[in-house]
Amino acid sequence: MSKALDxxxxxxxxxxTPDLIANALxxxxxxxxxxxxxxxxxxxxxxxxxxxxxxxxxxKFYRPARWSDAQILEEHAFTAELLAEDVPxxxxxxLDGQTLxxxxxxxxxxxxxxxxxxxxxxxxxxxxxxxxxxxRLHAVAQQGQFTYRKQLNAQDFVADSxxxxxxxxxxxxxxxxxxxxxxxPLAEQLYSVDLSKFAQQRLHGDCHLGNxxxxxxxxxxxxxxxxMTGPAIQDLWMMLAGDDRQQRWQQLDAxxxxxxxxxxxxxxxxxxxxxxxxxxxxxxxxxxxxxxxDAAFQRAFPWFxxxxxxxxxxxVLKEQFAALQEAPLELRxxxxx
Numbered sequence: 001m002s003k004a005l006d007x008x009x010x011x012x013x014x015x016x017t018p019d020l021i022a023n024a025l026x027x028x029x030x031x032x033x034x035x036x037x038x039x040x041x042x043x044x045x046x047x048x049x050x051x052x053x054x055x056x057x058x059x060k061f062y063r064p065a066r067w068s069d070a071q072i073l074e075e076h077a078f079t080a081e082l083l084a085e086d087v088p089x090x091x092x093x094x095l096d097g098q099t100l101x102x103x104x105x106x107x108x109x110x111x112x113x114x115x116x117x118x119x120x121x122x123x124x125x126x127x128x129x130x131x132x133x134x135x136r137l138h139a140v141a142q143q144g145q146f147t148y149r150k151q152l153n154a155q156d157f158v159a160d161s162x163x164x165x166x167x168x169x170x171x172x173x174x175x176x177x178x179x180x181x182x183x184x185p186l187a188e189q190l191y192s193v194d195l196s197k198f199a200q201q202r203l204h205g206d207c208h209l210g211n212x213x214x215x216x217x218x219x220x221x222x223x224x225x226x227x228m229t230g231p232a233i234q235d236l237w238m239m240l241a242g243d244d245r246q247q248r249w250q251q252l253d254a255x256x257x258x259x260x261x262x263x264x265x266x267x268x269x270x271x272x273x274x275x276x277x278x279x280x281x282x283x284x285x286x287x288x289x290x291x292x293x294d295a296a297f298q299r300a301f302p303w304f305x306x307x308x309x310x311x312x313x314x315x316v317l318k319e320q321f322a323a324l325q326e327a328p329l330e331l332r333x334x335x336x337x
Contacts, residue, residue: 012294012295013045013061013063013294013296015104015106016045016061016106018036020103020104020106021036021047021059021061022036023103023104024059024061024101024103024104024106024108025059025110027101027103028095028096028101028110029095029096030051030057030059030095030110031051031052032049032050032051032052033049033050033051033052033054034049034050035049036048036049036059037049039058041060042291042294042296042297042300043063043066043225043291044060044061044062044063044225045060045061045063046058046059046060046061047059047061048113055112055113056112056113057093057110057111057112057113058110058111058112058113059108059109059110059111060092060108060109060110060111061106061107061108062106062107062108062109064105064106064107068148069100069107070147070148071148071149071150072100072107072109073099073100074146074147074148074149074227075149075224075225075227076091076092076099076100076109078141078146078202078224078227079091079092079224081140081143081144082137082140082221085136085139085140087133087136087137087140087221088133088218088219088220088221089137089220089221089222089224090111090112090114090220090221090222090223091111092109092110092111093109093110093111093112095110114213114215114220114222115213115215116213116214116215116218116220117213117214117215118209118210118212118213118214119209119212119214119219121209121239121241122241122242122247122251124250124251124254125254126214127239127251127254127255127258128254128255128257128258129219129258130212130219130239130255130258131236131254131255131256131257131258131259131260131261132258132259132261132262133212133219133221133258134204134207134235134236134255134258134259135258135259135260135261135262135263136262137204137221137235138201138232138235138259138262138263139262139263141201141202141203142201142202142263144202145201145202145229146202146227146228146229149202149227149228149229150228150229151200151228151229151230152195152203152205152228152229152230152231152234152279153195154190154191154193154195154279156283157279157280157282157283158187158190158191158278158279158282158283159187159191160286161282161283161285161286161287162183162184162187162282162286164286164289164290165183165282165285165286165289167289168289168292170289170292170304170305170310171310172307172310175307175310175311175314178314179310179313179314179317182314182317182318182321183282183317185321186278186282186317186320186321186324187282189275189278189321189324190275190278190279190282193272193275195230195231195272197268198231198233198266198268198269198272199231199232199266200229200230200231201229201230201231201232202227202228202229203227203228203229203230203232203234203235204221204224204226204227204235205224205226205227205228205230205234205235206223206225206226207221207234207235207236207238207239208238208239209238209239211223231266231269231272232263232265232266232269233269233270233272233273233276234272234276236252236255236256236259237272237273237276237277238280239251239255240252240255240273240329245329248329249329249330249331252270252329252331253331256331267330267331270328270329270330270331271328273328273329274320274323274324274326274328274329275324277320277323278320278324281316281317281320285313288301288304289304292304292305
């Protein structure tokens with residue numbers, strides 16, 4: 001889907017009133033018995049409620065024009081595959097024979113509500129366990145492939161993001177020169193990264209600690225909205241926390257130790273950790289700029305329009321550029337050298 005189409009057909013969620021949501025749910029045989037609790041989701045609109053069967057559910061209304069029906073259904077099919085292989089993941093319910101529904105122009109799905117707490121960052125025991133779960137997820141992912149979901153690439157994450165940032169009026173005039181003086185050389189470094197040299201597979205895509213819930217010793221994957229095709233390391237690198245190199249090596253070692261109980265890990269992919277971090281930094285800024293006309297973004301991220309944020313981003317970009325000049329993190333480094 002082109003950015004032009006996204007801009008032309010995207011519209012506010014202002015019409016998504018409680019009555020419309022209730023009527024949409026009733027159209028697929030789900031009757032809320034409680035109020036709708038809005039959950040923290042900005043790309044889509046997500047509401048938790050208790051139905052008349054006394055079970056707790058989550059309704060997800062998709063942002064118009066972001067994904068095609070085929071892309072959404074492919075995500076749904078992937079989560080169903082995971083569940084069929086006993087990999088804990090939240091998949092949409094099949095209602096009236098379908099997982100994706102439409103009501104008055106809005107597309108939506110209904111999910112079981114899964115509770116739990118976030119995993120502590122940097123905990124080595126937890127990281128080994130997370131590695132096992134990601135390994136299990138990837139063992140299933142490698143059995144098939146996406147046809148419609150996006151593929152991780154520099155065009156979408158970097159080049160298109162720079163186009164968005166060039167168009168935004170939010171970068172202060174007095175920071176324009178400093179901002180672009182570091183962003184453009186960083187982007188050039190990222191364009192040179194050849195992802196095609198590495199095996200491509202189905203991925204969660206946005207696999208960070210906030211998208212895993214721990215409850216009663218069960219670790220569950222949630223929010224496959226960014227499912228994509230790419231190298232396995234994309235689902236692993238976001239688990240690494242902190243700036244200390246030896247500490248991050250220990251975290252990576254724990255993560256991969258668990259992962260390799262179910263999947264072989266290509267150690268060459270560690271060279272992608274910092275480039276993919278660069279992808280994410282740039283893409284995140286552009287995502288906020290692209291959605292800034294959505295009032296929910298202005299309420300949730302007011303600092304995005306402030307001078308201080310852009311000053312900090314200049315420093316973040318400089319640090320990331322420097323990180324790309326360092327030797328890649330290795331699984332078996334010699335810290336005595």
